[in-house]
Amino acid sequence: MSNNINLVSNKDEDSLKAKKRLKQVRAIAVISLAIVAFLSIIIFIINSQTSLEGIKKDENSTLQSISYLNKKAAKLAIVNNRVKDVSDILQKRKNYTSAINTLLQLMPPGLSTTTLELGKKDVTVVVRSNSLLLIDKFLNSMMELSAKKQVISSLTIENLVVNQKTGSYSLSLKTTLL
């Protein structure tokens, strides 16, 4: 005889389990429905608040107002462009005046310039004097200037000529501008 025969049915327990499971499934369904509804409402609200149409409308009206001022805008653009160009030219153009003035300041009284040639980089200067001392003084000043690397970077004596008739000395120097 089998001892394992259970005459008491456990149908109620199964039914309870099934009801519990059904309850859980229903709860999940309700929760998921609520979540979907909640998210839909939230997205609907934030989407309706972010209005691109309003911005575009505002943009179009501003563009229309600007179109009446296009002439002014073009003038401003041209002025800005010209200012940039002239500043560029002013910055890059070479100023020989300061170089000439510096050279002239170095000349002691009694020394005169007979020739001054300024090229893109080189300056050739020919000075004349009756005194060799003044020429020496000028030459020393030029060498000092070259050593300090101010205005000129190199100095070459091209020739020193003595005119026996007039008793004057003529010195030709070639320098390179900085």
Added chain:
Amino acid sequence: MKKKVNIDSTTFWFLYRRYKEYLLPVGVIFVCILLFLFVIIPQFQNFLDTQQQAKVESSKLAILKNNLNLLTNMDESQMDSQLQIVSGALPSNKDFEAILNGISVAANKSGVFLGDYEFQVGDITKPSLNIQSYPSLQLSLTINGGVSGVTRFMTELYKTVPLSEITSVKVSNITSEITALFYYKPFPPLGFNSSMPINPISQQGLSTIANFSSWNNVTRVSQTVSQPAPASSSAETNPNPF
């Protein structure tokens, strides 16, 4: 090996009756999952895209409003005078008249006498509007004066419009030779885009213009720009772009 499951109608009805109550909640869950995947996520993505687009459009609108504000508050007569000054400093074409006037003014102010002069006109075809460099007109002139006269003339010429650059100087006892380049540049094409920010004239630019207004020959050049002369050379372009 695949097992074939045969469900006959009896079994089907049995299963239906047994799980009938589950059908609705499971269906709801299934629909919710579908809604989430195919409606809510795309809508959220759409929301993010719209936000991004709104951000871009808002910054564009801010630029436009700034541009409008700037242009509305700009004094047009002042702008005209600034345009005349800068156009005088850098003409749009080979303005021989302005150059000769400039030289004459510089010579008068420096107290030297002008001798012969020679223009090297060069290419007379209309320069390209998109050029980046500055075309120039070369002028060689003789001055009756020594070193000090030339220095004074050069100083004055550098304070005279149109803008010039001295490229070589040959000074002898009584006569001197100067070679100068007079710059010009055609007006650039007006590619105005209102959605790009418009910059007002910078402080440096304003000081440059203010500096130019005290230069030699500015008044005459301004008159020429405001009343353009009829074209006399094939190289000429309309000095007034409006």
